Amino acid sequence: MLRYFSEKKYNHLVKDYVTAKTIYNFIEEIGVGAYGVAYLLEDMNTHKKYVLKRLKTKHRHKKKIRQKFDQEISILNEIELPNVPKLVSKGEISGIPFYIMDYIEGKTFEQSIFQDGQIFSLKQSMQITKELLQILIEFHKKGIVHRDLRIPNILLKDNTLHIIDFGLAAYMKPELQLDKINNPKRAENHISDLYYIGHFLLFLLYSTYTPTKKKERSWQEELLLPQEVIEYIERLLIIRPAFSSAADALQSLPLREHIENTNIY
Structure with missing residues (x-):
């Protein structure tokens, strides 16, 4: 029946x-x-x-x-x-x-950005990315890749990051080679999670952006970012050589001193 x-x-x-x-x-x-x-x-x-x-x-x-x-x-x-x-x-x-x-009672970053209009400075965005990578390292130590780290699936509760929705999660395949990956979003290794973090970081950074020209430009042109940050995001998105692991991405985060000294907020 x-x-x-x-x-x-x-x-x-x-x-x-x-x-x-x-x-x-x-x-x-x-x-x-x-x-x-x-x-x-x-x-x-x-x-x-x-x-x-x-x-x-x-x-x-x-x-x-x-x-x-x-x-x-x-x-x-x-x-x-x-x-x-x-x-x-x-x-x-x-x-x-x-x-x-x-049940995690908090606000997703999708709600914070698009419903509440919250903005995230460059410094805040990089700090959130750092905390997210620290969680991600623990996932990967357990041999698990989330594969869906989008703004609806990452939330804040009591100033602490939480990750939900493991419907696309998978067990990692460490032997998977980068040149064999056709779709980084679905890769069963660290590449997928870092690729999503690259897009997540861009959502945070675009929260402060107000278009000044009608013609759409690339994010590298629209966001006034330090070159180190641009290159960092390009590595997450595999535009430049990819990071070897989440730990590598964490260690390679642009220096805090540089972020604090920049006037981009």
Whole structure:
């Protein structure tokens, strides 16, 4: 009978399951992705919030997608870092796998930039990049690459960076060679995460940018950045020779003294 359930109808099954068989109150649906649906829950005793993420019903018979969903659960369970939601439990509802994890109550950088209009100075942007690379190094030490470090998946809570959504995460393949990578976003090694960080950093830097000319120019021309910073971002984006690791990228960050002395804010 499950094959006749639409996503909307299955939402009711999830709500009924949470209400009848868990310690949580069902609050609302909070997100829909290509492969999954997420709901906000609240512990009836502690009032702490959690997220239940389940596979979309249309993917229930797709072996590779189910395996990827199981891998997402395994990766979350293995990371065990304070900057990542903690896995609480897992199970199935009418044949559809799900898991429950901590809810991180913070603002994504997408919300901060495009909803709140927050701007980030060059100095702030480089500091955030430094903190992000430090987290990334811990991921890579565990053999895990996130592969989706975009502004909706990085957030601030109590001035601390948190990373969410491990739906595209993978186990690293250290033997993967740069010249064999066709799409850096999907590379199963450090190249993917550093490539995304390059774009993430550009979003931060563009938060201070006001167009002065109608004709669109390259970011190197539009953003008045020190040459060292331009070259650094070009290495993240593989325009110049790529960094050998996240640790290499962290060590190569433009010197703080140079950033502090620049008048670009």
